[in-house]
Amino acid sequence: MYKFLLPLAASIVFPVLTVAANESSEHAQKTLDIYRHIIGIESVKNSGNVKRVASFLADELLAAGFPADDVEVLPVGDAAALVATYRGDGSSGKAPILLLGHMDVVEALPSDWQRPPFELTEDATFFYGRGTDDNKFGVSQLTSTFIRLRKQGFVPNRDLIIAFSGDEESTMASTIMLANERPDIAKAEFALNSDAGGGGLDSSGKALSYNVQAAEKTYVTWELTTRNPGGHSSRPAVDNAIYDLADAITRIRNYRFPVRWSDMTLGYFEQIGKQKGGELGEAMVRFAADPGDNSASDRIALEPSYIGATRTTCVATMLRGGHAENALPQSATVTINCRVYPGVPVAEIKAQLAKVVDNDAIEFVELGEATVSPMSELRPDVMAAVSKTVHARYPDVAIIGYMASGATDGMHFRNAGIPTLAISGLFMRPEDNFAHGLNERVPKKAFYDALDHWTVILKELASNAPS
Template sequence: MPLPKPLIALGLIAGMATAQTLYADATIRSEHAQKTLEIYRTIVEVDTSKRMGNTPRVANYLAGELLAAGFPAEDVEVPMTGEFASLIVRYRGDGSTDAKPILFLGHMDVVEALAKDWERPPFELTRDEVNFYARGTIDNKFGVSQLTSTFIRLKKEGFVPNRDLYLVFSGDEESGMTTTRMLAYERPDLAEAEYALNSDAGGGVLDTNGNPIAYRIQAAEKTYATWEITVRNSGGHSSRPREDNAIYDLADALKAIQAYRFPVQWSEMTLEYFQHTGEQLGGELGDAMITFAYDPGDKAAAARLAKEPSYIGTTRTTCVVTMLQAGHAENALPQSATATVNCRIFPGVGVAEVEETLRTVVGNDAVEFEMLADPTESPISELRSDVVAAVGKAVHSRYPDVKLIAYMESGGTDGMHFRNAGIPTWAVSGVFMNPDEMFAHGLNERVPIKAFYDGLDHWSVIIRELAGKQ
């Protein structure tokens, strides 16, 4: 007897739901998925922040997994730079072309996380119905685990590239970048690369409803520079307050920096980025993006974008106070007070110019400025069609209609040094998520579980397109 149409419809819906569930279950249970999750969990649960000395532990673990997958010992290396480890793995090509190697970048270290401040243990991979949680889940152990498991998968499948491929994982990207500098400037084998693809930035942008807005290819990044600013004083007994107080004077300087806005700046790349993102995003914020794209001198649009942590860095240089140290005893007037001010400088603006601006804004010659480390300014890597096509194939397998757009990273990555070494570098993470839900470097860092599993094929598609038999 024929079923009534409503029941047929319900049956079809139920069948579709069952098929989707089976597909999802099959994806999660695949050997590649299980290995990726195993690697992800293992490395996330090792605290690799700079003071822990644990990057050798992670590097040697990953090296062991790659050796077990069939990579020869002479092609797996764990070099040390001081107390930090790097990982270099060569995937030998068959020599069928004269194409130069491709580097695949990531970093094994993380920013510190104070367990007492987190809702969940920062160095234990936990989950709810939506997200994985832990320090490093997105920055950058997501990329490290996905790249490592992809190399393992391809090796086990018998894939032989037509050129050499290298995994290149640094150990202190979040602090001194000593390992990054070594890898970029001191390794002749890596210097031969045609270009590098970085797992530490880029990726897909979702709106609050989970709809794709764009896929971003990071082609440039801002200069990273940090100053310590200090006020000194002869101090004294706390029972005899004086008008000049190192902490108060420093506080005045910091409030002046907080209130200052660097001038709005733009490039053709950032304007195109805002135009497309605004068209897809819609609403008040989307309208502000479109207005800015057509008229970056529009003060109202620039002010609206400045309210958004995810987008303010694309419109100007930013400086923010990140650390404080002051005083020496509870019953003594402070003899010194120091703050760390971290700046992300728009390409084309000199570091000395930013320091001079900060000195002018503070307006107190007694405030000392000391630059920490040497800032690195890096060029833009112009997009190339074969890389965009390969990334597009991976992206469009998930979101067929999403547009790929180049953008400038507000933060800093290992890519800055490889670009300076003459190696064009693009960041093309496999993640799709809402940037406001990322919390990299912050509390309760997370990655959508769906994004984790949906990205499993991302790197294998790209590698097969760029280094497979034609």
């Protein structure tokens, strides 16, 4: 059974550090320059532009003095991966640390946005643009940290390896390649992922917790299709493929999967509930004490940011149907994306969905292959390094292990036998999180406050003389 290690790690006291590099510092400017440039590249699925991001980052690392043999741009279909090795002196005798992020972003229609999605814009409070959060924030911060450490003359006591994927938001083909076909990566002792984790703030900006992602739900998608002989639209039939599908969608919308929990999720809700307070916080604490408390789980289920930690979720995400405006539809299809609670078989979720829609004529087609990944332990060395940098910014904040409701590259590395913890440098309010949505943004304060995040962590984990 999973051992919840946080109370030990969070109780360690560290000296206070400088909170962040000055906005005008060389490191701040380099990070912002990288951020601005790669957000300006529309690295969406099937665009071919991920290779441009990878090549730009590679050029930045080469210009900073990294040997050409240690910086690789690897084409993978229409996408690309970037592998950059920061050579250590081997004095620790330890295996490499892997550093993860993804260079692709989800699609964004400029006509829907208030600002151009593929241009970094800003006001007094926020940076705006697709990928400002997911995940060009992490990619920029990690790349600029490698450059910063190199210029400082830092020599790690073990190798540090950046492994940026190029299609995390779609097929994950580059992720699968990195996790399974690279002997150098396979040697890594563990991986640190920039694409999840991070700090939560309340509406006033008070830090509630810092969350270390140690597990992910299983990502699986089905297409549900209804079929019909169709006919002329002037002669409507009782049965209609679109109406039949609409009935199925409504049934799925109204269904909630059973509540699930683990020691880690109960610990997460106990600590964050105490910090949050109010009606929601009280419900979290009650749920942690008694996950069978239906009123508590029902209250949590109203919150998009937290429902995924309490159960499997399935939601309609795409829709198509019919073939002509003056003809009865011959088929209609909905895409149902599910995030399955760890330990629950995917086949069980499909069977439950079929029971919910209650229509044997509906076809189920699974898209891709579901990847079930194990939970990773909260390593004391990583937790101590994270505590040092986080507590420099927010001295009293609780550091909590959690399970992500979304999917990241981490699941494939865990499956390949590489324990993976996600530890983004971002602190944000839930109401500022627009990843995958319209007008994605990141607080400027959060961007600048995170500038020392990876520097501290890497020096703590790969230096003979900790910072």
